Amino acid sequence: MTDLINAYSVSGASALIAYLLLRSTRVPDELKHIPSIPFWPTVYKLATGMTMLEIMEEWIPYFEKYGTVTNFLMGKWKIATGDPELLKKITFDHENFDKLTPNEVVPGNLTDKLFGTNILFSNHKVWKKHRRVVNGAFKKGWNLNVFSECVEELFEKLGDSTVKNADIDELMQRVTVEALGREIMGIKFDGISSPSQNEFVQNFNFVMRSALSPVYFIFPSIDRPWNPLRFEAYEKLKQVNIFFDKLISDRKEMMKQDENYKSKDILSLMIESNMKDLNGLTEEDVRYNTLIFFLAGQDTTSFTLSAVLYLLAEHPEIQEKVRQEVIKVLGENEYVDGKIQVPTNEQLNQLEYLYAVIQETMRLYPAVTILTNWVSKNNYNYNGMNLPAGTVIDLYVYAINRNEKYFKNPNTFDPSRFLEGGIDTNKLDSNWFSFGAGNRMCLGQSFTLTQQKIVLSSILRRYRVKHSNVENIGKPLKTRPPFLLRSDNLKLDLERI
Secondary structure, eight states: OHHHHHHHHHHHHHHHHHHHHHHHTSOOGGGTTSOBOOHHHHHHHHHTTOOHHHHHHHHHHHHHHHSEEEEEETTEEEEEEOOHHHHHHHHHOTTTEEEOOHHHHSTTSHHHHHHOSOSSSOOHHHHHHHHHHHHHHHTTOOOHHHHHHHHHHHHHHHOSSOEEEEEHHHHHHHHHHHHHIIIIISOOOOTTTSSSOOHHHHHHHHHHHHHTOHHHHHOGGGOSTTOGGGHHHHHHHHHHHHHHHHHHHHHHHHHHHOTTOOOOSHHHHHHHHHHHOTTSOOHHHHHHHHHHHHHHHHHHHHHHHHHHHHHHHHOHHHHHHHHHHHHHHHOSOSEETTEEOOOOHHHHHTOHHHHHHHHHHHHHSOSSOEEEEEEESSOEEETTEEEOTTOEEEEEHHHHHTOTTTSSSTTSOOGGGGSTTSOOTTSTTOOOOTTOSGGGSOTTHHHHHHHHHHHHHHHHHHEEEEESSGGGTTSOOOBOSSSSOOBOSOEEEEEEO
């Protein structure tokens, strides 16, 4: 009987998908004046496992020709822009544009239930409340010892000799997750040396992979607990929430019992605000915000670290130039008196060429390729193009980064473009949006940049990074399908210096 019910459920879900596919092929009348990216080729590419980078490469000619087009994604036809001036107007003009929340996109789907209302997905008074609390927590500065301790644990795992075919994806994710656990959540996962990932991390990653599954990303309306194909994902989500609710409850009780509790992790600071301000964040708000920080910090930082190491293996002359800068600023040895060196903020700020390498890597391989789900509050005219009120708009950072109009030789890895006399990413006329734009700029950019500088400077003093497979030399970085960028099975040799 159960098998029969499951068969009918799967058949029903398949029929609904087919209906949605047919209905979705038509561009809405109010958007027909804007050129569109064809619907069916996109569906085919996603269904056959093409990565987001591969799909984007095929979309770039549309952005180069038109600047702004329409595209079907996340259940609806949207405006898709690769025009940096329109991107700035949308992110800075709060009278005419807002950010949609997951609840407004598809209430009750996996993403909505995981992240709810948080600083990334909220507007107006609610956003200001989240921003006030979260901003205060993020202004505390970062414990540089934590990042260095994670590097030390990584080196203990790798040993004191050359490492062949090092699994860079796995190593960088574990280092990043451990730092996030300690700095954001105030806990140790002990995931760097452990043979398997922490159960919470495994459950969280499973939920995220499920949320970004192509069919549900295109048609989020069928991403529901009643869908038998989603039972496991919603059960894992339940376990994630149970873990977090207990963590928050235990931390709150600890803080009540110990008036001298001094932990400065982000979670504790948000809970402290919650306890002092009855109109502040609820415990649910604290959970949602911590989870969005965990997602953003894990994927953006670990992917960028992997991409930097890949590009430095590809360009040994640039790698050596970075290494010499690191040695000049920090010295030759990553250990001082038997302990891992903890650089100062002043020293990290002197690593200008390393920072340029990170910026150029994030231009070529932005971890977040699209800033999604902005919406026009009013009818808006941009250079003769009408954006009707209620139009959903996605901002294609990757398309801007790879456009000759905005970056000379856009497919060339050239960190010098970000040095003095190059691009000033703090100016309004900058076209570099890897951390977003406007007051929605990524709050965690200081976290990820600090960690990247410490991890990379330590690795480059200890190892020369080389391709494990010579066949990969000259090829673009391989990423996993479909949406958030993660390198795929990246293996590099770490040659002990």
